[in-house]
Amino acid sequence: MYYQLSCVVCIPRSIWVQPSTNHSSSKSDREQRIEYLTKIPRSVNLESLQNGYLFPEISTRESEYSRRNPHARLIKLGIGDTTQPIPDIITSAMAEQALALSTAQGYKGYGPEQGNRELRRAIAETLYQGMEVKENEIFVSDGAQCDISRVQMLLDSSLSIALQDPTFPGYADSSVIVGRAGRLNAGSRKYKKIVYMKCEPENNFFPNLSKTPRTDLIFFCSPNNPTGSAASRQQLEQLVEFAKANGSIIIYDSAYAAYISDESPRSIFEIPGAKEVAIEISSFSKFAGFTGVRLGWTVVPEELLYANGYPMIRDYDRIVCTCFNGASNIVQAGGLACFSAEGFGALKRTMGYYMENAKILVETFESMGKKVYGGKNGPYVWVHFPGLSSWQVFNQILERAAIVTVPGIGFGPGGEGYIRVSAFGHRECILEASRRLTKVL
The missing domain is CATH 3.40.640.10 (Type I PLP-dependent aspartate aminotransferase-like (Major domain))
Incomplete structure (x- = not known):
């Protein structure tokens, strides 16, 4: 099933996850490319950081989906990058x-x-x-x-x-x-x-x-x-x-x-x-x-x-x-x-717009019998899918509805089994996402 609506919200760059893609090369290849090394050791603290981040992992999966489905149009409800104009x-x-x-x-x-x-x-x-x-x-x-x-x-x-x-x-x-x-x-x-x-x-x-x-x-x-x-x-x-x-x-x-x-x-x-x-x-x-x-x-x-x-x-x-x-x-x-x-009043109206988006998303997931949290005091909807991993849910929604979300595991071990859906988006994107989700989940 191909969708034609294109709605873009940025995907987070700072959320960690173990990468599934193997980017390693052979030792001989690496040695051939290295011409000079400094004598400065890498920080042990930076070595301790998670090996990968959610952004490149999501981008990889998104790109792969687009390659297989060249006519599909994604709705991106990942990170909360605001979409409405500044007053x-x-x-x-x-x-x-x-x-x-x-x-x-x-x-x-x-x-x-x-x-x-x-x-x-x-x-x-x-x-x-x-x-x-x-x-x-x-x-x-x-x-x-x-x-x-x-x-x-x-x-x-x-x-x-x-x-x-x-x-x-x-x-x-x-x-x-x-x-x-x-x-x-x-x-x-x-x-x-x-x-x-x-x-x-x-x-x-x-x-x-x-x-x-x-x-x-x-x-x-x-x-x-x-x-x-x-x-x-x-x-x-x-x-x-x-x-x-x-x-x-x-x-x-x-x-x-x-x-x-x-x-x-x-x-x-x-x-x-x-x-x-x-x-x-x-x-x-x-x-x-x-x-x-x-x-x-x-x-x-x-x-x-x-x-x-x-x-x-x-x-x-x-x-x-x-x-x-x-x-x-x-x-x-x-x-x-x-x-x-005037400025504060205009900003309140914009925030109301996003929270109406959140209400639509909450009602959509609840209509499917899902346990839904958030969407009342913040512009994020936190949805539980018991028995499934966050990445499994992410992949299902991407493959079946052409919608990008955020796997809950990216926010720590306690996020496993959840996805986060952003309400920062254009209303037509939110409504189309609701229609797609209702059909495929």
Whole structure:
């Protein structure tokens, strides 16, 4: 069966999986090609990274499918690369800032590494109202992905970590690179020094903290990627209490917080005492469509202290000033426009569009008798296929419906048996995907 609709959403580049394709060559071939070697050994940390990533593996399978089915048109519902245009008021602000650079009066060079003060104030007043987050505690950046790595630089490589399972794989990968994760166990697909906090649907994908051993760092994402679930206030209170009891730090990823539709907290700093134990990382990518524009921020509270009483915010400021020259002034102008009444209203309508897509996908899978999670507080749908591996489900949907999804195993061992489907897409793509899935599954 060939489908003619072409809908494109990018496939993730940072999700790991064991590759199935053998790219090895004979030793003699390799020796013939090598003409010179340095005396520098490869980093043992980089050697410890997973051997492959989901992106090339999915691309290989997608290419093979297209080769066998040259007239087929794929619908790509992999990673959440936003598809709707950025509102005019926001792009106009960026265009105006860019044009001003061609004038003597409007030209600007370096800005503050921590971000323009107006934008930092707007973030504090709009998104952290009533939480006592100060503008000087906000560091504007080129995106949450980069800030995850900068926070890793802030904290000693000897510190132990815990992760939700399943969760966004960038936390584990960056931990491996800085030497915090240990070696990979190929059988369990777990790193030796990482504590994997099992997150299951029975508890809304919140870990059982009573069975979680103490670690120095806790990476936590809410709404969660990939499950789309948001932690409740009571659950986050438990998390803060757990961190305080253990003297731990929470690295809290709130990149999808703007999609929360119920009473779930949108920031860890809504919880009393969180400023003493948490750093929050967030992004303009998903709520403002800045995936290709690149803008984010991190909050490091003044109350967050090392064991010797030294404020972490001072070290983070040093890292930012050493490793980063600040986000583009043009992009920051767009970020500031996001918080205008017109800009924020337009972004809410766009987010509503994506969440309507999610509703369509949820109803489609539920109509087939599948257990479906997410799609209410986040733009991802997490679907369970008991008795099947994630790759088996991926292949079935690709072969039968010409739809690309993401195998749940790419988000950690706890994702086995699930697939993640993105609601970031054009409505016609989502509706066509629904029709195809209903026919073939």
